Amino acid sequence: MRGKTGISHRLCGQGTIQPDSAGTMEFVNHSKQVTLTFDNGPTPGVTEHILDILCARAIKTTFFVVGDRLAKSGGQELAVSAHSQSHWIGNHSLTHSVPLGEKTDLEYARQEIEETQKLIAEFAHRDKFFRPVGGGGSIGPHLLSRAALQLLREGRYTSVLWSSVPGDWRDQDGWVDRCVSEVAGRDWTVVVLHDVQNAALPRLPEFLDRLESLGVAFRQDFPEEVVMTRRGDVISPLLPQIVSDMTGRDG
Numbered sequence: 001m002r003g004k005t006g007i008s009h010r011l012c013g014q015g016t017i018q019p020d021s022a023g024t025m026e027f028v029n030h031s032k033q034v035t036l037t038f039d040n041g042p043t044p045g046v047t048e049h050i051l052d053i054l055c056a057r058a059i060k061t062t063f064f065v066v067g068d069r070l071a072k073s074g075g076q077e078l079a080v081s082a083h084s085q086s087h088w089i090g091n092h093s094l095t096h097s098v099p100l101g102e103k104t105d106l107e108y109a110r111q112e113i114e115e116t117q118k119l120i121a122e123f124a125h126r127d128k129f130f131r132p133v134g135g136g137g138s139i140g141p142h143l144l145s146r147a148a149l150q151l152l153r154e155g156r157y158t159s160v161l162w163s164s165v166p167g168d169w170r171d172q173d174g175w176v177d178r179c180v181s182e183v184a185g186r187d188w189t190v191v192v193l194h195d196v197q198n199a200a201l202p203r204l205p206e207f208l209d210r211l212e213s214l215g216v217a218f219r220q221d222f223p224e225e226v227v228m229t230r231r232g233d234v235i236s237p238l239l240p241q242i243v244s245d246m247t248g249r250d251g
C-alpha cells in the first residue's frame with residue numbers, strides 16, 4: 001500500500017494493477033475506455049459512499065480536490081482514505097471561485113495552485129495533477145492565465161482537462177443518458193463528475209452498470225488530448241486557446 005499516513009483502511013480493489021504515472025500506458029484491449037474523475041470534494045456524507053461504490057467494482061479514479069474543502073471537518077480524512085484505496089489525488093484550486101483566466105495576477109494563481117498543493121502534499125499524485133476551475137465545463141480562455149501557466153510549468157504540474165462534463169450537479173436525472181452517449185461516441189472519455197451534494201452519487205451505480213454493459217474498460221490514466229502540461233512540459237497545442245492573455249482577448 002502506498003501512503004505515509006499510518007491510517008489503516010480496508011483493502012480495496014486488490015488485483016487491479018494501475019501505473020502510478022500519468023504517462024504509463026497499460027495494455028487494454030477494449031473498444032471503449034473511460035477515465036473517471038471526481039471534482040470539487042471532498043464532501044463528508046458523499047465522498048465515502050462514492051469510494052464504497054468504486055471499491056465494490058475495483059474502479060480507480062482521480063479526485064480533484066478543493067483546498068478549502070480539505071480544511072472542513074472530515075475533508076482531509078476522506079482524501080487520505082481515497083489515496084489509501086489507490087485513487088489519485090489532484091489539485092482543483094484553493095477556493096474554486098474565479099477561474100484563473102479571469103483573474104490573471106500571479107499572486108492569485110500562486111494562492112489557488114500552490115496553497116492547495118501544500119495541503120495535499122502528503123497524498124498528492126507525484127505527477128502533481130492540476131485541473132483548472134472550469135465554470136461549467138466549457139474549454140476556453142477563462143481556464144488559465146499566463147501567470148498560472150508559468151507556475152504550472154515551473155512547479156512541474158500535470159494539468160488535466162476533460163472530454164465529458166455531463167452536468168451531474170445541474171441535472172441529476174439527465175446526466176447519465178448524456179454521458180453514456182458521449183462515451184459511446186469516443187474511444188477514450190475522461191468524465192468529470194462531482195463528489196458534492198445533489199450531484200452524481202444517487203445514480204452512480206446505474207451509470208456504472210450501463211458502462212459495464214457496454215463493455216467499457218475503466219482506466220486511471222489520461223489520454224494526451226486532455227493533458228495540457230505533463231510534469232511541467234507543455235504538450236498540448238490547445239494551450240493558446242485556454243490561456244486568457246495568450247489569446248489576444250482581455251482576461
Ligand SMILES: [Zn+2]
Pocket residue numbers: 039040092096133134
Ligand atoms: Zn470544479
